[in-house]
Amino acid sequence: xxxxxxxxxxxxxxxxxxxxxxxxxxxxxxxxxxxxxxxxxxxxxxxxxxxxxxxxxxxxxxxxxxxxxxxxxxxxxxxxxxxxxxxxxxxxxxxxxxxxxxxxxxxxxxxxxxxxxxxxxxxxxxxxxxxxxxxxxxxxxxxxxxxxxxxxxxxxxxxxxxxx
Amino acid sequence: xxxxxxxxxxxxxxxxxxxxxxxxxxxxxxxxxxxxxxxxxxxxxxxxxxxxxxxxxxxxxxxxxxxxxxxxxxxxxxxxxxxxxxxxxxxxxxxxxxxxxxxxxxxxxxxxxxxxxxxxxxxxxxxxxxxxxxxxxxxxxxxxxxxxxxxxxxxxxxxx
Numbered sequence: 001x002x003x004x005x006x007x008x009x010x011x012x013x014x015x016x017x018x019x020x021x022x023x024x025x026x027x028x029x030x031x032x033x034x035x036x037x038x039x040x041x042x043x044x045x046x047x048x049x050x051x052x053x054x055x056x057x058x059x060x061x062x063x064x065x066x067x068x069x070x071x072x073x074x075x076x077x078x079x080x081x082x083x084x085x086x087x088x089x090x091x092x093x094x095x096x097x098x099x100x101x102x103x104x105x106x107x108x109x110x111x112x113x114x115x116x117x118x119x120x121x122x123x124x125x126x127x128x129x130x131x132x133x134x135x136x137x138x139x140x141x142x143x144x145x146x147x148x149x150x151x152x153x154x155x156x157x158x159x160x161x162x163x164x
Numbered sequence: 165x166x167x168x169x170x171x172x173x174x175x176x177x178x179x180x181x182x183x184x185x186x187x188x189x190x191x192x193x194x195x196x197x198x199x200x201x202x203x204x205x206x207x208x209x210x211x212x213x214x215x216x217x218x219x220x221x222x223x224x225x226x227x228x229x230x231x232x233x234x235x236x237x238x239x240x241x242x243x244x245x246x247x248x249x250x251x252x253x254x255x256x257x258x259x260x261x262x263x264x265x266x267x268x269x270x271x272x273x274x275x276x277x278x279x280x281x282x283x284x285x286x287x288x289x290x291x292x293x294x295x296x297x298x299x300x301x302x303x304x305x306x307x308x309x310x311x312x313x314x315x316x317x318x319x320x321x322x323x324x
Contacts, residue, residue: 033312036199040311043197044204048233066229069221073208149193156192 009093018090028091035084041077043148045070046117050148053120053141055133063128063137067121074121078114101161105154113147120144169253182251191244198240199314203307205230205237206276209283213292213300222290227283234280238273265313272306279303 012018021027049070052063089096096102120140127137172178181187209227211217249256256262279300286292292300 029312029315032315033308036311036315037203037308040200040203040307041207042204043200044202044233044237045208047197047201048205048230051233052229065221069217069226070208073211073217077204149197152193152196153189156189156196 005097006094009097012090013093015090018087018093021087022091028088031084031087031091033084035081035088038077038080038082038084041073042081043077043152045074045077046148047145049074049120049124050141050145053124053127053133053137054145055138062131063124063133064126065128067124067128071121096158099158099161101154101157105151105158109147109151109154113144113151116140116144116147166254166257169257172250172253175250178247178250181247188251191247194240194244195248198237198242198244201233201237202241202276203237203311205234206272206279206307207304209234209280210276210300210304213279213283214297214304215291219290222288223283223292224286224289227280231280231284234276259317261313261317265310265317268306268310268313272303272310275299275303275306 013022021031049063049067052066120137123137123140127133127140133141181191208217209223209230212219212221212223212226282296282299
């Protein structure tokens with residue numbers, strides 16, 4: 001399985017646009033900025049909803065209203081983050097594939113976080129109908145919050161496991 | 165200022181903090197999370213003012229809801245950023261791109277805070293005059309610029 005991923009990584013890293021990103025002084029930071037702008041929207045709106053599910057913050061709007069207000073921008077943020085992230089990955093794919101922090105981030109915690117986020121977003125309609133959220137909503141919001149902190153932990157740990 | 169940076173770098177607490185791998189990681193996580201929270205919430209309000217996000221939502225209610233998280237994000241990013249800066253204070257101080265980052269971030273925060281203030285006091289209004297929409301666009305562009313300058317700091321100056 002690893003050899004399949006490595007073959008894919010080698011091919012991806014050799015594409016003209018991946019070589020352009022890795023070979024340019026300016027392109028890499030621009031792609032990184034795209035990734036971080038998307039993450040700001042995605043993580044920022046996720047944290048706002050999770051903290052609201054936890055019952056923290058002003059209660060002028062309930063969790064259901066907040067979730068609805070942020071819905072499209074939340075997912076647009078993920079789309080931009082994935083686009084930027086894929087381009088960053090492509091520029092050094094063979095270094096990322098064997099990196100344990102990257103494997104944990106992409107293989108376990110991001111899928112887990114997205115699945116739980118979809119559940120929280122769906123459930124926010126009933127959990128967040130009133131200003132006081134039920135215990136299960138608080139628990140679910142807390143778990144999602146911890147998963148995204150773990151994703152960030154894995155992301156900032158990637159250079160520590162860089163063997164090249 | 166350079167003397168202060170040198171003193172900061174040699175401070176025993178900062179040296180201890182810098183040598184502690186777990187705490188350094190926690191600071192980095194706090195910095196990124198705070199930055200995402202700050203930029204994400206500001207961007208949503210800017211997009212709402214421009215009529216691009218949550219059109220059914222009352223802008224003043226949205227700004228009221230998100231304002232505490234914007235400042236929480238700012239506090240997290242500033243607190244962790246100070247300690248991250250302290251560990252390599254002299255190098256950061258001497259790096260041009262770090263100075264650009266500080267300037268752009270400061271302008272972005274002022275623009276973002278002014279926008280939040282304007283929107284919070286907009287009452288029942290669902291749309292805004294063109295000048296306010298342009299202000300929101302400027303705030304959004306400034307934050308994207310702040311991210312770009314931030315990632316340029318390690319990429320070009322090699323610090324951080």
